[in-house]
Amino acid sequence: MPVSPPRAWAEIHLGALLHNLEVARTACGGELMVVVKAGAYGHGLEEIARTLANERIAFFGVANVGEARRIRNAGVDTPIYLLGPAWAGEREEVVARGLTPFLSSFEDAAHYDELAGRSGKRLRVHIGVDTGMGRGGFIQEQIPGLMKKLEAYRHLEIEGIGSHLPSADEDREFTCSQVSRFREIIGELGGPERFRWRHLLNSAGLLGYERELCNLARPGLMLYGVSPLPEYQDRLATVMSLKSRVTLVRTLPSGHGVSYGRQYVTTRPTRVATIGVGYGDGYPRHVSGQGASVWVGGKACPILGRVTMDQIMVDVTDAGDVGAGDEVEMFGSRIPVTDVAARAGTIAWEIFTGITPRVVRCYGGKR
Numbered sequence: 001m002p003v004s005p006p007r008a009w010a011e012i013h014l015g016a017l018l019h020n021l022e023v024a025r026t027a028c029g030g031e032l033m034v035v036v037k038a039g040a041y042g043h044g045l046e047e048i049a050r051t052l053a054n055e056r057i058a059f060f061g062v063a064n065v066g067e068a069r070r071i072r073n074a075g076v077d078t079p080i081y082l083l084g085p086a087w088a089g090e091r092e093e094v095v096a097r098g099l100t101p102f103l104s105s106f107e108d109a110a111h112y113d114e115l116a117g118r119s120g121k122r123l124r125v126h127i128g129v130d131t132g133m134g135r136g137g138f139i140q141e142q143i144p145g146l147m148k149k150l151e152a153y154r155h156l157e158i159e160g161i162g163s164h165l166p167s168a169d170e171d172r173e174f175t176c177s178q179v180s181r182f183r184e185i186i187g188e189l190g191g192p193e194r195f196r197w198r199h200l201l202n203s204a205g206l207l208g209y210e211r212e213l214c215n216l217a218r219p220g221l222m223l224y225g226v227s228p229l230p231e232y233q234d235r236l237a238t239v240m241s242l243k244s245r246v247t248l249v250r251t252l253p254s255g256h257g258v259s260y261g262r263q264y265v266t267t268r269p270t271r272v273a274t275i276g277v278g279y280g281d282g283y284p285r286h287v288s289g290q291g292a293s294v295w296v297g298g299k300a301c302p303i304l305g306r307v308t309m310d311q312i313m314v315d316v317t318d319a320g321d322v323g324a325g326d327e328v329e330m331f332g333s334r335i336p337v338t339d340v341a342a343r344a345g346t347i348a349w350e351i352f353t354g355i356t357p358r359v360v361r362c363y364g365g366k367r
């Protein structure tokens, strides 16, 4: 039986990913932890990890042990850093796999030390410091004497120190104060030489802030082609394009409602194309009524009415010849994902990670 092509697919340009990696590397001047959490921001964890396995990457950054396991099962042995805390039941696997966790408490430290000792290993760990994110790490008041206490754990090797920026794309003053605070903390804990790795900067931090303090950066979003700081967008190449096809084109008379709730009613005879993608694919329903467009027939064509689960209607009256089977770009090089995100009242990170498994990921364009 012939197999029909998918209704919605994501084209992922690996050459663009490698380009963005070089932009990050140049900006950083040091080494990179490539953040691949949440299935490499929806781009496909195994594929992206395999693509980057031989690109001189210091670490892959993942959200949890399950993601780390998938990278190992894909045959990739790049060191892996856990960006989120592991709970007690996961730590044995952390030690067994030699993943690199960050510490937020002495309970973490004691448990890792015990597990590492039991398996006759030394576990490499980083000190997490909370300079304003409020999500993990030791807080300011715990810094005095911290190093001495942690060095007492014989089976832990403190190889790094990291902190995170909550508002590098929103609040310059606060972020600069965080950078200084991180510098002071490193000073109090024995100085930069004490740590093999010092890391603080996400994409926005890496693009827009002082980099001398750190020798490791943790970019995520920028590698996938989106700059959190719009002024640097033109340095990056588009990696993902979400595509679909026209399934039907009709002309509706003036005064005809379109989609659920009849929020849109035609005001003229309108060529309406139905497209085979919807919120069930992760295209956000919240763009409904917000003036979003898709690229079809050589033009940006406005979405009419609400986004439905599997289908979307667009006005192609002013586009060229549009017929069933024609390709549509929902976002990508013509329609910026940031535009879709803004109209949906969210951020590009959420759009990427919200693309559902129904959307086939197609890889191409490797250098």
Ligand SMILES: *Cc1c(COP(=O)(O)O)cnc(C)c1O
Residues within 6 Å of the ligand: 035, 037, 083, 164, 201, 202, 203, 204, 218, 219, 220, 221, 222, 228
């Ligand atoms: C997700 C994450 C990053 C990457 O952030 P981007 O803004 O996507 O570059 C870096 N560091 C930590 C701790 C993270 O959780």
